[in-house]
Structures are given as structure tokens and as C-alpha cells.
Amino acid sequence: xxxxxxxxxxxxxxxxxxxxxxxxxxxxxxxxxxxxxxxxxxxxxxxxxxxxxxxxxxxxxxxxxxxxxxxxxxxxxxxxxxxxxxxxxxxxxxxxxxxxxxxxxxxxxxxxxxxxxxxxxxxxxxxxxxxxxxxxxxxxxxxxxxxxxxxxxxxxxxxxxxxxxxxxxxxxxxxxxxxxxxxxxxxxxxxxxxxxxxxxxxxxxxxxxxxxxxxxxxxxxxxxxxxxxxxxxxxxxxxxxxxxxxxxxxxxxxxxxxxxxxxxxxxxxxxxxxxxxxxxxxxxxxxxxxxxxxxxxxxxxxxxxxxxxxxxxxxxx
Numbered sequence: 001x002x003x004x005x006x007x008x009x010x011x012x013x014x015x016x017x018x019x020x021x022x023x024x025x026x027x028x029x030x031x032x033x034x035x036x037x038x039x040x041x042x043x044x045x046x047x048x049x050x051x052x053x054x055x056x057x058x059x060x061x062x063x064x065x066x067x068x069x070x071x072x073x074x075x076x077x078x079x080x081x082x083x084x085x086x087x088x089x090x091x092x093x094x095x096x097x098x099x100x101x102x103x104x105x106x107x108x109x110x111x112x113x114x115x116x117x118x119x120x121x122x123x124x125x126x127x128x129x130x131x132x133x134x135x136x137x138x139x140x141x142x143x144x145x146x147x148x149x150x151x152x153x154x155x156x157x158x159x160x161x162x163x164x165x166x167x168x169x170x171x172x173x174x175x176x177x178x179x180x181x182x183x184x185x186x187x188x189x190x191x192x193x194x195x196x197x198x199x200x201x202x203x204x205x206x207x208x209x210x211x212x213x214x215x216x217x218x219x220x221x222x223x224x225x226x227x228x229x230x231x232x233x234x235x236x237x238x239x240x241x242x243x244x245x246x247x248x249x250x251x252x253x254x255x256x257x258x259x260x261x262x263x264x265x266x267x268x269x270x271x272x273x274x275x276x277x278x279x280x281x282x283x284x285x286x287x288x289x290x291x292x293x294x295x296x297x298x299x300x301x302x303x304x305x306x307x308x309x310x311x312x313x314x315x316x317x
Contacts, residue, residue: 023094029270030103032285033257036274043126057113059083099259099270100215131155134206144193156213161228168231175243179204210315214308219265229303252313259307273299
């Protein structure tokens with residue numbers, strides 16, 4: 001898609017294109033997706049940072065504040081890239097990287113810095129509050145039939161894709177596959193019957209956060225450079241992540257961002273489709289360029305969809 005270049009005076013606060021610092025479209029795509037999360041944006045817009053501070057919290061806050069003032073973001077984006085590279089050296093240079101890796105690395109290290117920082121007064125990280133997904137893991141012993149369970153928290157759902165699929169597959173179907181009970185490859189020690197046995201394992205979703213990050217595993221990393229180009233049919237509004245239970249309307253989620261990847265693992269390009277909550281419009285962003293999306297069906301059912309971000313309807317302003 002060819003997107004017209006808009007001069008700075010035309011930029012809408014919070015939707016301005018990010019300057020491309022070399023081959024960093026992965027970074028631009030991830031940052032624009034995060035910029036559609038109103039609760040995260042408002043938190044960092046209100047942090048009082050000193051502009052001579054060098055840490056990840058202040059550099060990300062400066063970028064958010066610059067973007068929402070509709071100003072040129074080159075300096076702030078360059079500083080953020082330098083700070084994130086201290087935690088993840090793969091982002092230091094100008095080689096192509098992965099937008100999902102950048103997004104999760106940024107959130108992980110913001111959370112860690114906030115736990116140690118005096119910049120924020122909250123006792124629990126805003127990152128955990130907004131993104132932590134409870135996963136319930138159940139393991140059933142084949143010897144005695146007893147099922148044990150445990151929980152863990154994740155900041156994202158990573159969903160495998162069926163390869164060579166000629167027809168679109170729905171997001172609901174992928175969640176069904178994710179929660180499907182499977183036989184474990186190895187053996188387990190059962191605390192109940194005190195035997196070593198085979199078993200089954202099942203993972204289901206527990207408590208859900210206000211915002212849910214979904215990654216599609218398009219790059220199998222199986223020794224090939226092939227990309228899984230299966231088309232996913234994902235809804236724009238009123239999606240329920242609890243698949244087989246009655247849920248109230250306040251538990252419904254609306255799509256607010258999509259990180260798109262075109263091309264191959266060896267040579268590709270990242271863009272973003274994002275919901276701009278002040279104007280209630282969708283925009284396609286390609287590095288420094290952006291345009292309003294008039295036909296919302298363009299957002300759905302694309303083989304380029306790589307990351308989805310859903311917001312609980314009660315958290316969309």
C-alpha cells in the first residue's frame with residue numbers, strides 16, 4: 001500500500017508516524033501498537049521525567065509524550081532504541097529484528113525498572129495490571145487418573161498456526177487448539193500415586209487482563225526460512241476469549257491494534273493498523289507515513305497479521 005507523506009503540521013497527536021532509524025520498521029510497528037493502548041499511554045503521559053535521565057522508563061515516557069504533542073519523534077525514538085539495546089543487544093544495530101520480540105522486551109524491562117524506580121509510586125507494575133494473563137495448567141496421570149493443576153502468568157498468548165491451510169481459520173478455532181488436551185511427550189512423576197507414568201496436559205485461560213496481546217507463530221524456526229501464511233479471520237469487536245462459557249458483555253474485547261509483517265523471514269517489512277481512540281478512527285502506519293483506513297474490512301483476514309492487541313470494551317475511551 002502506498003501511503004502519502006504528511007507534513008508535520010498535519011500530524012494528529014498520538015498518530016504521527018515515527019521516523020525510521022535505519023532498518024527499524026519492526027520497532028515502529030510495535031511502538032504504534034502500544035500507542036493504541038489508552039491506559040498505558042495515559043500512564044506514561046503523566047510521568048514527570050527529567051529530560052537528562054537515562055533509563056528505559058524516562059526514554060519511553062519522553063517518546064509517548066512527544067508523539068502525543070504531535071512533535072517530531074526522531075530524538076526520543078533514537079534514545080529509546082539506545083536504552084532498550086542495553087537490555088537486548090540485538091536491537092543495538094540496524095539489522096532487521098522481530099516486532100514481537102521488541103514489544104515483549106520493552107514491556108518486560110519497563111516492568112523490571114518500575115519495580116526498582118522512584119519515578120512511579122504504584123506498588124504493583126502497571127504492566128502487570130494491564131497485560132498479565134493467568135494460565136491454568138492441568139496434568140492428568142494415566143496411572144491413577146488424578147489431575148493436578150497450577151497457574152502461571154504470561155503477558156501474551158502465542159498461538160501456533162496450521163500450515164498449508166487453504167481456507168481462513170478463525171481466532172476462536174486457534175484458541176480451541178491452544179486449549180486442547182494433549183498427551184505429553186515424556187513421562188511424569190505423580191505426587192498422588194508416587195509412580196512415573198505418562199500423562200495428558202491441558203492449558204486453559206484463567207483471569208484475563210484489560211488488554212490481551214496475541215501473537216501468531218508465523219515463523220516456525222524449524223531450520224527453514226518459510227513463513228506460515230495462513231489467513232486468520234479475527235473479529236474487530238465483541239470477541240470473547242472464554243470460548244465455552246457464558247460471559248457477560250463487559251467481558252467482551254475489541255481489537256485496537258495489528259502489527260503486520262509482509263515478505264519472508266529473511267527479508268520482510270513491518271507496518272501497523274491502529275485504533276486512534278481520540279478520533280475513534282483506524283489508521284495504517286508505515287514508518288513515517290500514515291493514512292486513515294476507510295474500509296475496516298481491510299484490517300481483517302490478512303496473511304500479514306502477526307500481532308493482535310485486544311482491549312476490554314470497558315477500557316476503550
